[in-house]
Amino acid sequence: MNKTAKETAKKPAAQSEAKPTAPAKIKVATMWLSGCSGCHMSFLDIDERIVELVKHVDILFSPIVDTKVADMPQVDVGIVEGCVNNSDQEHELKMLRERCKVLIALGDCAVTGNIPTLRNQFPLEDVLSRGFEQTESTKIPIIPNDPVVPPLRPKAQPLQEVVKVDLHIPGCPPDADTIWFALTELLAGRVPQLNEKNMRYD
Numbered sequence: 001m002n003k004t005a006k007e008t009a010k011k012p013a014a015q016s017e018a019k020p021t022a023p024a025k026i027k028v029a030t031m032w033l034s035g036c037s038g039c040h041m042s043f044l045d046i047d048e049r050i051v052e053l054v055k056h057v058d059i060l061f062s063p064i065v066d067t068k069v070a071d072m073p074q075v076d077v078g079i080v081e082g083c084v085n086n087s088d089q090e091h092e093l094k095m096l097r098e099r100c101k102v103l104i105a106l107g108d109c110a111v112t113g114n115i116p117t118l119r120n121q122f123p124l125e126d127v128l129s130r131g132f133e134q135t136e137s138t139k140i141p142i143i144p145n146d147p148v149v150p151p152l153r154p155k156a157q158p159l160q161e162v163v164k165v166d167l168h169i170p171g172c173p174p175d176a177d178t179i180w181f182a183l184t185e186l187l188a189g190r191v192p193q194l195n196e197k198n199m200r201y202d
Ligand code: SF4
Pocket: 034, 035, 036, 037, 038, 039, 081, 082, 106, 107, 108, 109, 110, 114, 115, 171, 172, 173, 174
């Protein structure tokens, strides 16, 4: 027997079986260029708040997960520690910039160049010679030239001199509360406004 139009309207099959879906998680990548890992350590210093964070974000690419550069996914937010010092780092940073919507420079090395850029005051050949030929502990003075070793760029540079950066979080390292503030503001759909309160490091 055919159903009447009234019966069909009472219980549309698709609607009656629909289940509520959880909001999509924000996809995040973090990258470690020329830095000491202190900024990533500070990120992990958000401690138990990371349990809350992972309810809202998926960390798909990072030194703390095992994803290879060739498989770098599209993400919403890219967070980068360290400055751009060699050709591989430049390549990986540009790849992340293409694959993320918001790029964050995390820490002074990423924001200003900081310690790794101290070498910029010397010619590259002097830097390599001091590091590999003249160092007191050197036994066999050879500057590495294997093609698997990425060549140093002439100068180390902060991120914004290489790619467009959307947000800078300075500090060496930025403290965990500042990183947490920035991430939660982004999750709330706001641009984090860093001020004298969350930029204090004493
Ligand atoms: S900003 Fe400081 S803590 Fe962060 S990578 Fe550079 S030296 Fe390390």
